[in-house]
Amino acid sequence: MTAWRLAVPVLLAAAMASPATGAQRDVDVDWRKVATKQDRERLRGWRDAWIEALGKVRTTRDGAAALAQDAALFDPDRLIQGAALTPGSYRCRMYRLGGVGAGARVLLSGGWAGCxxxxxxxxxxxxxxxAQRASGNLFDSTDSRTVFLGTLALGDEDRPMRYGRDARRDMAGLVERIGPDRWRMVLPFPGFQSTLDVMEIVRG
Structure with missing residues (x-):
């Protein structure tokens, strides 16, 4: 495994908190102090997740073709420095790579949704x-990567649960710019369905 250490952020980080309160919570400048042990380990294993997931997807002709069709999105080493996500509206869709469990599909893709x-x-x-909604905070990490720590809300739940309360619902990802007005969020070893989730993010 090629080791890559996430740099200590120097700007723009926040302790995870329920969005329901209007009061400003204490702010922490280090995402490591916010992340659970599980999520620190998942982020350290980001490349292992890529290798394992891509290996599964390439076992089928359709999966290999999908990877080749969008090489920028599915190349683990593809990233462009600078231009992190800024406030505004975007469109997102999720790809789930390397299905987990008997009979699981090696590649699933969802439709576009607002973000x-x-x-x-x-x-x-x-x-x-x-129907499945991510909600969390972005932490500056390096010139080319931002850390996302959040939770997954399902169905008609009207608010996200607090980060750290349910390990399967917790989400930990790396946001990377991969093209003009195009980013991805890489979520290694998520709690459900897959080995690696890749969320494509474009300007709304």
Whole structure:
């Protein structure tokens, strides 16, 4: 495994908190102090997740063709420095690579949904719409990667649960720019369905 250490962020980080309160919570400048042990380990294993997931997808002709059709999205080493996500509206869709369990599909893709970034002081949040909704905070890490820590909301749940309460619902990812007005969020070893989730993010 090629080791890659996430740099200590120097700007824009926030302790995970329920968005329901209007008060500004204490802000932490180090995502490691916010992340659970499980999520620190998942982020350290980002490349292992890529290798394992891509290996599974390439076992089928359709999977290999899908990877080749969008090489920029599915190349683990593809990233462009600078231009992190800024406040505004975006469109997102999720790809689930390397299905887990008997009979699981090696590649699943979802439809486009709305997503957005908001900023309140030092707190920058990322939220998606749809039946399965990601909600959490963005932490500056390096010139080319941002850390996302959040939770998954399902169905008609009207608010996301607090980060750290349910390990399967917790989400930990790396946001990378891969093209003009195009990003991806890489979520290694998620709690459900797959070995690696890749969320494509484009301007709304």
């Amino acid at each position: 957005r970034v908001t900023e309140n002081g030092l707190v920058r949040r990322f939220v998606t719409d749809g």
